[in-house]
Amino acid sequence: MNASTSLRRGLAATILACCAALPAWGQGIEPLLTKKQVFAYPGAYTTTSGTALEQVKVGYETYGTLNASGDNAIFVAHFYSGTSHAAGKYQASDAMPGYWDALIGPGKPIDTNKYFVVSADTLSNINPKDPNVTTTGPSSIDPATGKPYGMRFPVIAMRDSVRVHRALLDALGVKKLRAAVGASGGAIQAMEWAALYPDYVERVVHVIGPGFSIQPWAIGLLEAWVAPIRQDPKWNQGDYYGREEPREGVAQALKLVTLTTRSWGWTDRTFGYKPAAADKPPQAAIDNRFAVEDALTKAGLARAAVTDANNKIYMAKANQLYNVEADVEKMKARILFLPAKSDLVFPPEFSRKAAERYRALGKSAEVFEIDGDGGHLDGLLAAAKAANVIRTFIDQ
Numbered sequence: 001m002n003a004s005t006s007l008r009r010g011l012a013a014t015i016l017a018c019c020a021a022l023p024a025w026g027q028g029i030e031p032l033l034t035k036k037q038v039f040a041y042p043g044a045y046t047t048t049s050g051t052a053l054e055q056v057k058v059g060y061e062t063y064g065t066l067n068a069s070g071d072n073a074i075f076v077a078h079f080y081s082g083t084s085h086a087a088g089k090y091q092a093s094d095a096m097p098g099y100w101d102a103l104i105g106p107g108k109p110i111d112t113n114k115y116f117v118v119s120a121d122t123l124s125n126i127n128p129k130d131p132n133v134t135t136t137g138p139s140s141i142d143p144a145t146g147k148p149y150g151m152r153f154p155v156i157a158m159r160d161s162v163r164v165h166r167a168l169l170d171a172l173g174v175k176k177l178r179a180a181v182g183a184s185g186g187a188i189q190a191m192e193w194a195a196l197y198p199d200y201v202e203r204v205v206h207v208i209g210p211g212f213s214i215q216p217w218a219i220g221l222l223e224a225w226v227a228p229i230r231q232d233p234k235w236n237q238g239d240y241y242g243r244e245e246p247r248e249g250v251a252q253a254l255k256l257v258t259l260t261t262r263s264w265g266w267t268d269r270t271f272g273y274k275p276a277a278a279d280k281p282p283q284a285a286i287d288n289r290f291a292v293e294d295a296l297t298k299a300g301l302a303r304a305a306v307t308d309a310n311n312k313i314y315m316a317k318a319n320q321l322y323n324v325e326a327d328v329e330k331m332k333a334r335i336l337f338l339p340a341k342s343d344l345v346f347p348p349e350f351s352r353k354a355a356e357r358y359r360a361l362g363k364s365a366e367v368f369e370i371d372g373d374g375g376h377l378d379g380l381l382a383a384a385k386a387a388n389v390i391r392t393f394i395d396q
Contacts, residue, residue, distance in 0.1 A: 265373025
């Protein structure tokens, strides 16, 4: 086992221990095998903030086969801290499949016997140290200097990733999207697809998303998710490449992400009031931890191994800038909103209000609430509860 494989397996085990296992939809079906590929944007890409980037690359995966007319494609956008590994495995022996393997594959709700499914890494993906991630962001080498961009990288929005991904789909021969699908930050991208390309996108599956704009509540959360990085002296205003990196700040930031994307019901059910170690009761010493503290800390440290601090800061900003309110009237896609009942990041009310507005314009919007006490992450780990709704919406 090489170092990168060991890292991925250790990371997977730690995240699963903290976040619970994937749903069991489709058990007994042979694992879908995929491979990571790289797309290079043709020529310079000009960001929505007006800066030209000379070299832009993103990693991507595909599942299924594109039909002759190029109109059976589904784009699956990943969440804030995710990657394009949406389904399947790179090798049958991999410890775990892609994060939405419960939904994507032969005979599954997003059926790869029918549809050509594409998923791609965002710009400034927070996991550039993962050998299966390709992204352009602050940690990338600036061709003008031969050094990482750091905080000189231009401000990007989620819309920038969607525009780059559209170029990828054009290169693959996709003529129309049957659906743009995603959870959380991926839901934001899915809605951006409909806003940018109203004649190209037929459906949007907006899972645990904010609706048509990010909401001030989530803007504040996103700032909190990167505050520990900025407070780590090793961050050094983003100039840490070639030095010791701010791993503690990154780990604390990721710990906060996990906690706020869960709920009190999940923490009660998963950990209760137990100590991390039976022989180290929390009342006996200030450093003795409860089980919930220990699990969140270990998960943060494990995820920090593949996370770049600056990329994470830029990804937070990209999400904060999401707002398609001015584009709603020109959108044509049918929208399925899938909020999670116990979501503290994007509560169901956000989806209900967006659906009401869309319907008031004479457009099609459906809402199905994912039941559970797992918080925001129910949109990833319990999405199989909406499997039949997703299948029907995409197929009809």
